[in-house]
Amino acid sequence: MNPDKYKKQKKIFKKAYALGDKRLKAGYGWPLEVDAQLVKFFGYIKKSLSEGNVLDLGCGQGRHTIFFAQKGFNAYGIDYVKRAVDEAKQSAKEKNLKNANFKVMDAFKLDFPKNFFDIIIDWSVLGHIKPEDWNIYLKNILNALKTKGFFILAEFSANDLRIKNKTRNFFEHENHYDHYFREDEIKDLFSKNFKIISMNETMLIQKPDHLMLNVLMRRKK
Ligand SMILES: C[S@@+](CC[C@H](N)C(=O)[O-])C[C@H]1O[C@@H](n2cnc3c(N)ncnc32)[C@H](O)[C@@H]1O
DSSP states (O other), X not given: OOTTTTHHHHHHHHHHHHTGGGTXXXXXXXXXXXXXXXXXXXXXXXXXXSSOEEXXXXXXXXXXXXXXXXXXOEEEEEESOHHHHHHHHHHHHHTTOSSEEEEEOOTTSOXXXXXXXXXXXXXXXXXXXXXXXXXXXXXXXXXXXXXXXXXXXXXXXXXXXXXXXXXXXXXXXXXXXXXXXXXXXXXXXXXXXXXXXXXXXXXXXXXXXXXXXXXXXXXXX
């Protein structure tokens, strides 16, 4: 993959974080609070797993990395925007969490030992990657995740009103790519390597017409 391919998109994320507390109002709408659906998925996971290593891919300001650290996991958050990572580090420091680790890193260049993670979370990163690169992304996940490890994914849904009745389920605007997932796309990409435990839709609180497709999977082999 051309290393410059997502350079302009990275600039847009950088711009979003540079807005500080005005980010949400400006329409870069991923919240700061832990998502209720992630908590529900954790409720399932904790029946079989109470400790281990968790990777939060594209962690932003670290809300979900911190959640898993507070639950006693060794949590690692990576994001390619330094400001987001710095804010996540600060937030973990204020909470006195020693087991929340943050690093500036690209999801396409993960630098962790093979099969290191028991859980990987992607809360709205894959949707910004173009379908022709999904297999490279998947290879990275499979390299980092243990057999029987859990994978949590949350992306825009193709039932989102912004895409409803359109002929395509993606938009590209000023080099920013947004993919709105259909259930069959999730199954096609993941079901060879993962058992899909749960797939459901939720509404993003701030904008009731924005729908998320949330998936909990477990690696088969
Ligand atoms: C929609 S935001 C979600 C942030 C976080 N997961 C959350 O839910 O709060 C997407 C995040 O993915 C990061 N991101 C996108 N592509 C990335 C990549 N290739 N490597 C690392 N981070 C990436 C962005 O910087 C941004 O912080």
